[in-house]
Amino acid sequence: MNISSVLSQIEYKNFSGNKDTIIDNITYDSRKVSDGFVFVAVKGFIDDGHKYIKNAITNGASAILCEEIPEDCKALCNFIVVENARKSMAHLASVIYDNPSANLDVIGVTGTNGKTSITYLLNAIFEHVNKKSATIGTLGVVIDKEHVKTEHTTPESSDIQYLMNKMLQKSIELCMMEVSSHALELDRVSGTNFNIGIFSNLTRDHLDFHKTMENYYQAKKKLFYLTSNNNIVNVDDEYGNRLYKELKRDNVNVYSYGIDSDADIRASNLRTTIKGTKFDLNISGIKKEVYVKTPGKFSVLNSLAAIGSAYCIGIDIDLIIEALGLYKGVDGRFEIIHSNLDSTVILDFAHTPDGLEKIMETVSEFATKRKIVMFGAGGDRDISRRAPMGEIAGKYCDLTILTSDNPRFENPYDICEEIAKGVKKYSNNYKIIVERDEAIYYAIKEAKFGDIIILAGKSTEPYQDLGIEKVPYDEKSIAIKMIKKIEHELEKDK
Template identity: 45%
Template sequence: MLLKELLNNIEVIKVKGNIDIEINDVHFDSRLIKKDNLFICIDGFKTTGHLYVRDAINRGATAIVTEKEIETDDVTVIQVENARKVMALIANRFYEEPTKQLPVIGITGTNGKTSITYMVKSILEFHGKNVGLIGTISNWIGDIEREAVRTTPEALDLQKIFAEMLKEEIDTCIMEVSSHALELGRVEGCTYIIGVFTNLTPDHLDFHSNMDNYRNAKKKLFYKTTLCNIINVDDFHGKIIADEIKKLRVPLLTFGIKEKANIYATNINVDIKGVHFDIHMPVGTRSIYVKIPGIFTVYNIMPAIVICYILGLSLDEICVGLNGMKGIPGRFEIIEEIKDFAVIVDYAHTPDALENILQSAKEFAKNHIITVFGCGGDRDTTKRSVMGEISGRLSDYSVITSDNPRTEDPLKIIEMIESGIKKVTDKYKVVEDRKSAIEYAMKIAKNNDIIIIAGKGHEVTQTIGKDVLPFDDRKVAIEIARKEGLI
């Protein structure tokens, strides 16, 4: 594609050189650059693409997009105000605007995004649909799974995935849309047929600074939809978003349990095997059973049902699909092999998510709840003491340990968690090594106890310093259970 075509209708500060040249690929990583490629300089959290301009030119780049002036006569230089947003628009154009042909559903919110995407994928696939998924755990193009680097990929990677989905004749793509992606412009140029808001609780405040900024980032999704927006109005921030977007031409559907909504649930009954409830929709009422226990499951399954209905499935077909749905990796995942007591692995790494899973466990706990958890390093520090207080209040015993400390001192993170738990209880123990912490919890557990291992869920690595080490909570628990004769 010609460079001038890629730049059509994009605001630029200055162009130096020829734009009537052919561009056969676009990258923001100089190591991927080849002959006749366009290199886009973007600022990351640890480095900047401007440091790699000469490397890109040496590898064959014939044009550079940059926010800074570059002194070179070797290549065409396009200076812009915001390289990330321009990259998204160029990527969309380079891959021929794939979301205008591919139906894409965007899910945003603090918690529940992954669960909803997997629920919708499972129901649609049960009825023979060819489904794509982009999210935290993996990216799926039909039956092909790829590792996910981040919740929402960088714009070039994202548009390439959409283009590949079209090539593979994917019927529908369901994707998690992170607040970072919305704020940094990764999804500029994307069109969504449906947008869903789950909830908003404190997270990523190291990036957004405050909850208003966090909400406003999430809200951007609902100005990119064409068919319908679906909002949880039990959530305080959901109510605000719903009120602000109701003036849009795109229809708005609300859901909830406590507040008046278009879709709501009653007769909720939770046990360790799952949750039963009645869902009420404008088109009818159905009794629902899902094999994932917890009140949060009700909040996740309601929008999943609505999405599938909008996509053309009847309520009866959706219910049949739900019956065949498997659990979601690392989301209230019960380790079936261990019988004397329950061991549950969950991704809960925010105060709200931790409170939800502990409240759910209390509804069916026959004995004590033991919680093993930590907090990630180099991330929002404000939630650490809050999560400590939540675990102390809702657990019978807590084991505070490391999560992904990254470059922070694990003991400093643990001290912050301790400052919260001390406010409500002295029934806790600090075990810095995560494997030892899980082992300690399993050794003190009695019959009918519930052990919640929270924070990492589906993750299969642990980042300590700059080392990424193999670590899977589920596999570690099973290994310990075998060693202790519990399996």
Template identity: 40%
Template sequence: MKLIKLLENTKIIRYSGNLDAEIEGIAYDSRKVSKNFLFICIRGSFSDGHDFIDKAVENGAVAVIVDKAVERADVAVIQVENSRAAMPIIGANFYEHPTDELKLIGVTGTNGKTTTTYFIRSIMQHAEKEAGLIGTISVDVGSKKVESSRTTPESVDLQRIFRDMLSNGAEYGIMEVSSHSLEFGRVDQCRFQIGIFTNLTQDHLDFHGNFENYRRAKEKLFYKTTKANIINIDDEHGRIICSRIKEQDTPLLTFGIDREANIMAKDIEINDEGIRFTLMTPEYEAIIRSSIPGKFSVYNSLAAASVAYVEGIGKEFICRGIEAAGFVPGRSEVLPLDKPYKIIIDYAHAPDGLENILKSIRHYAKGRIITVFGCGGDRDKTKRPIMGEIAGRLSDYAIITSDNPRSEDPNMIIDQIEEGMKTTNCDYICIENRKDAIRHAMMMAEASDIILLAGKGHEAYQVLKDKVIDFDEREIVKELLKEGI
């Protein structure tokens, strides 16, 4: 595609060089530039793409997008108001606006995004509708699945993924939409048909500053939808979002358990085998089952069922799809063990997520709950004592350990968690090494006890100060079992 075509609708300040250059690819990382590429210079938290123009040109770039004055004679230079704001426009132009063809469904909220997207996709598959998936665990375009490096990919990558989905016959694209992606404009050129709000609880306040900013970031999804917004009416922030949506022309559909809603759950049963409830819609009722226990699982099922209802997908596909979805990796995942106790892995890394999974386990636990958890470094510090208090209040024994400490001292993080733990009567111990912490939990576990490994979930790594190491808790448990523990 010619460069001049790629620049349509961008705000150009000045340019030099050949605007008729043929562009064969786009990159914002100089290491990924190849022959005849356009390189977009993005300013990040730790680096500035403008500093890598030489490397990009060396790798084959024939044009660069900048948002500060750059003089070069060897490549076309286009200066725009803001490179990051221009990137989604350029990406959509290059990949020919794939979301004009793809039925795009976005799920946002603090918790439940991943499971909800898995439920939706399973329903679609049972209704014989092809659907791609983008989220925290993986990106699946149909022909291949790759691990995800972030909840919502960068804007150019998104447009490429959507085009790949269409090329593989997908009718739907289902994606998790993070508050960061909405704030940074990664989804600015995404045309969503349906937006879903699961809930809003404390997380990412290090980035957003306060709940008001956090909610307003999430709200941006619902200004982009063309068909329907599906909102959890039981959530206080969901009710605020509902009031704002009513000021728009976009149709609103609510779901809930405790408050009157369009889509509801009645006669809820929760045990260690999962959930069962009656789905209530304006047109029909249906019995829903899932092997993921907990009230949060009911909410996730309702959100997915609401999407199917909007799309006119029959209730039999909703029932079969949710039941067949099974366990989502790292979400209330019960490990297969030949032991008299259970081990559950869950991604709970924020206060509400930890409280939800512990309350769910408490509902059916016959023995003790032993919780192994930590908090991530370089993230919201205010939630650390809160999570300590939650773990102490809802566990019988807790082991405070390391999560992804990143650049922080893991023992400092543990000390901050411990402040909250000390306000409870829970017995606990601090073991910085996470493998040792898991070993301690398994050694002390007795018949009917449940060990909760919280925080890492699907992640197969641990981020330390100077390196990233392999750390898959499923494999760690296998290793410890081989040691005879």
């Protein structure tokens, strides 16, 4: 594709250079540039891509997309000048990669919690009915069993368009994408055609970026005006209920789902054990019994979102229910770690007050003995959620172990002390163990017959962010190692 063809499909302020030049790739990283690439100079919060234009030209860039042309580079390359390089990158990438989302059913999932679980539930449903699907999200990108690591929950726009183009090459029919509030605010999904949008919930998070809950909500809301088919919204959630009403007012297609509300897609009569939850489903007047292997109200809500979306796509309701009954769950989401101990160890990603409370509520439904929780909070992030997480732990648990979780440039002990202020409102039975490995060992070692231990916060996240570096970390492997160590110690003591 030549530059002339591209310019006819995007908005730009001016162009200088040769319009016959061929371009077939796009990147915002000057180190990845070679012949045929457009380099996009993005102005970020910390760095400015305009500083790397000369590097990109040296590496063989065929064109530069930027907001201003450096004086010493004007005659060195083809320049497309735009108002907003980040936003224009999304539309240019869609053009270069032949508008891939127009040939995929793209389901966007947004919300504070539940995004990963919903995308993987949908993937399980589509696999069950032999529809090829792919996922983009917190756990990376999965295309036809191939796993690609990504830096963000929702990648940059040029990466999204490239990945969707790759999906089409693999004959993928559906793409489930976790759409973060950052991605919506920073135009990463501009240029993407969404078939369905899902709203799971909105609770306090990312206020270091959005500043207020209203800004956070308005960022999330953007997704539901990008959809072509339908939207599925959790009206049990306060912000979801508001969103549903606003979409209805604006004549945007939307279905509601919930447990406590009179929703279009509703669950009732929940029966929960540690092995899962059964519930009665009512969708468009159709009544069915559903079983999901992950227990709890939050799991049922996630299932309702997946059921509604798959039903809108045209999947038979009985096949949807059948798939959910077979699905084992997402790694690291309420995952029970096998052991020979007489207690139960659960691994979960809960890292917000709402996420932690949902796990605690679920465990409380079937726990017969003590509940022990181990978790921390991220450094250089919204500090207002630390004490509330401590309050939840103190309220629901018999023992709380506070530890390090991505402290970045903060002192991890100080972060734990902030959390402890909340714990102490309900209980003084807590312990600070900064070294996370030691905290895991202590939590499991302290457990007695019938106790439940929740290791919360990191789950499958593959690193500890220490600010100056990200150290490889695998919570599940460490937990298994500590379980085996304790099993060995108990065997020796017999």
